[in-house]
Ligand SMILES: NC(=O)C1=CN([C@@H]2O[C@H](COP(=O)(O)OP(=O)(O)OC[C@H]3O[C@@H](n4cnc5c(N)ncnc54)[C@H](O)[C@@H]3O)[C@@H](O)[C@H]2O)C=CC1
């Protein structure tokens with residue numbers, strides 16, 4: 339597992355951005371250093387904004403928080419957690435999906451751990467009252483344009499994959515998804531009436547050169563530190579935005595002669611992920627394709643409940659969250675798999691705070707709990723021990739405590 343998490347992307351981002359941005363990135367670390375000085379020798383303090391959100395969000399966040407706290411304390415890290423409402427929970431409390439207080443806490447934190455947002459209750463809300471808007475605003479305003487979604491088939495979970503053992507075994511890819519542009523943000527958008535008096539809905543897929551170049555560089559840096567293969571996924575046979583995407587990714591490739599670049603249309607990529615997922619090392623793609631392909635890739639690993647993510651920008655706090663949604667169908671039943679959120683906490687330590695040892699403690703503890711046979715329903719296979727969200731969390735916590743060192 340650590341193989342997919344070995345790139346220090348924050349450093350990569352700093353490295354790839356020249357001059358002015360480098361100092362911006364350095365400034366973003368300054369508040370942490372000031373807080374650290376108040377801690378006792380050998381101890382570092384970090385402010386973590388916890389945004390549980392809706393559905394299974396609070397269940398998985400409460401478990402991941404304990405694991406994060408424990409792994410951190412064993413490495414001399416102290417966390418000041420500030421829990422704030424977001425999404426539907428915030429709509430119910432104060433009438434907006436991202437309250438000003440939540441935004442301030444997130445912006446001023448060293449890193450943000452988010453559960454999930456949305457649910458049936460708010461499904462028919464007007465667009466400006468949708469819980470999911472909070473996520474869109476957070477990503478946009480934090481400027482976290484690079485979304486890393488590692489998909490690794492753990493040896494312990496090969497039998498949980500929906501694919502045959504020989505297809506799933508050994509899969510280890512990183513999907514680098516552009517997160518602050520494309521059709522989720524493009525203008526114009528809306529629902530209007532056409533000349534025939536018929537209602538029409540429309541959105542705009544739009545990318546500027548600087549948006550493509552910066553995500554391409556993150557992807558090339560990532561691929562360089564992995565197996566040196568980058569596949570750019572687009573729809574350049576139909577979409578103009580994809581034509582520009584392919585042109586720019588190809589241009590940026592000249593800066594990375596050691597990385598082997600290929601291009602693939604997204605429909606083919608969706609098929610190839612199931613046919614032969616081991617062909618992929620690093621994938622770079624736009625916002626909507628990355629959203630869809632990462633859900634698909636999650637099932638190769640056994641469950642969407644396994645995939646963490648890190649959303650990073652040039653400066654400021656990173657946003658860490660499982661790739662899944664609020665799973666309203668299982669919310670409140672202690673059935674959710676918390677491992678995606680626990681592993682997102684590991685990504686927070688590694689990419690957000692640069693605390694690799696504490697991150698490794700979490701990754702090892704997850705593997706240890708799986709080695710002992712603990713499984714939530716989504717990754718259960720006969721012969722293992724079926725547990726709920728809380729018990730899985732407790733088992734991971736015990737493994738963090740016992741300071742296991744596991745190799746896969
Ligand atoms: N980042 C976020 O906050 C996201 C929010 N959403 C929102 O979540 C709500 C539900 O969306 P869906 O399309 O149903 O996607 P979903 O990811 O919430 O659920 C899809 C399926 O996967 C299962 N699942 C998801 N996470 C799981 C976990 N940790 N353990 C076990 N099973 C898990 C669910 O039970 C469901 O059957 C919607 O309101 C949607 O807008 C959707 C995706 C991302």
Ligand SMILES: CC(C)CC(=O)C(=O)O
Pocket residue numbers: 470473474629661
């Ligand atoms: C709810 C969407 C805004 C987000 C999503 O599905 C995702 O980021 O995976």
Ligand SMILES: [Mg+2]
Pocket residue numbers: 629630633661
């Ligand atoms: Mg999604």
